[in-house]
Amino acid sequence: MTKQQANWSPYDNNGGTCVAIAGADYCVIAADTRMSTGYSILSRDYSKIFQLADKSLMASSGFQADVRALQKVLAARHLVSYLSFIYQHQHNKQMSCPAMAQLLSNTLYYKRFFPYYAFNVLGGLDSEGKGCVFTYDAVGSYERVGYSSQGSGATLITPFLDNQLKSPSPLLLPAKDAVTPLSESEAIDLVKTCFASASERDIYTGDKLEIVILNASGIRREYLELRKD
């Protein structure tokens, strides 16, 4: 007698790809804006990037309902510690990016036995102003890296970024800096190239690319049209 399989799944995959690159004094986070289900497109203009704090942005692909829920939970958890922080310290200082990285990891692991179907990339500036990127799996395992890619186009983009940037392994001694030698504009061009290539072969990636650049002078956004097929 064959085991009965569930014919309803609580999860769905809305596709899409996210990339982040850390620089010496900037961080670039990018994601396409296509949201799909199966072979259909749900939206050509849905943002996967969310600002968690002054200096932290998160891009997530996977199941967007879980992504949205995760964003809300993180925003609330950040506020709880941020408000008690300013109560104690009287400075309007938000959580640093590495602290937010740990918070995200804990929040994901909290749902270890019914995970958020979210593949996240966290990008921002650390307390020294250097770019930092953290990459996650669905249950919160994370690592600080110089660049990362998640989502349906990740298998196409990661080898290309490895070739262009090759992040040092965290196992190396002496510890090497996980930031890329590229300038901000070079990093942005690289990201545009990644997505233009990924859109050619990955059906779930395309429509428009949203790029967010975080540096000492603040945040700015750029958009690039991608293939619509």
Next chain:
Amino acid sequence: MFRNQYDTDVTTWSPAGRLFQVEYAMEAVKQGSAAIGLRSKTHVVLACVNKASSELSSHQKKIFKVDDHIGVAIAGLTADGRVLSRYMRNECINYSYTYESPLPVGRLVCTQRSWKRPYGVGLLIGGLDESGAHLYYNCPSGNYFEYQAFAIGSRSQAAKTYLERKFETFVDSSRENLIKDALFALRETLQGEKLTSSNCTIAVLGIGEAFSTLDQETVQRLINEFEVVGEDPPAEAAAAPDQSDGAEPGPAAAAADDDDQETPAADQGAAPMDI
């Protein structure tokens, strides 16, 4: 007050229909150092006197941010005040999470519990919602009232007298004049003691402006601006030399402004340590 057999328990009524524990809690509010709130159509200003228990200690924080659009000033048992602020912050966060919009201030004001002792703190809650700026006073009895301006804590009657004279001008007051009125009212409670940025705290919130506490330099600059004009000027006269300031009193502007006035008497050497 008066000791009697009906005052041991908050759940015991006196034959005259009073809850003495609640009334005693309201006495605690009168012992705390003064806190003042005033509002216009678009802004709310909260101000309080900082009393350090000795020259060696730092002063207690009495003004708290509850959310971007809500702030609270307390008088009485500051520890109780902090517990309540934390509770209010959580309420705001939970409301934002569920409804993705800011909590309307009116909903925040009912917070007392009946099975424990009453909170020995009075709260002046300033907040913004769709209908504009609001100021509420929440007392230990659980009652709350909306005010145009109010003062609580010790020697608050002097401030209330000042506010009663001026309150009709507050509705259409500019942000700067509202802060100046708050400083004047606060000075009334000090009864002759000099008002400096080290013994007071001012916080502002308004339409387009998230709740924030003004830093010491800004406060000292504002104090200097009105002290130069004299003892008892109406708000209009105080405004005259300063209206050209512009809306944002930044620390960078402070240096330029003080040029044509006497050097600010920064008594910050003797100030209690800031955290």
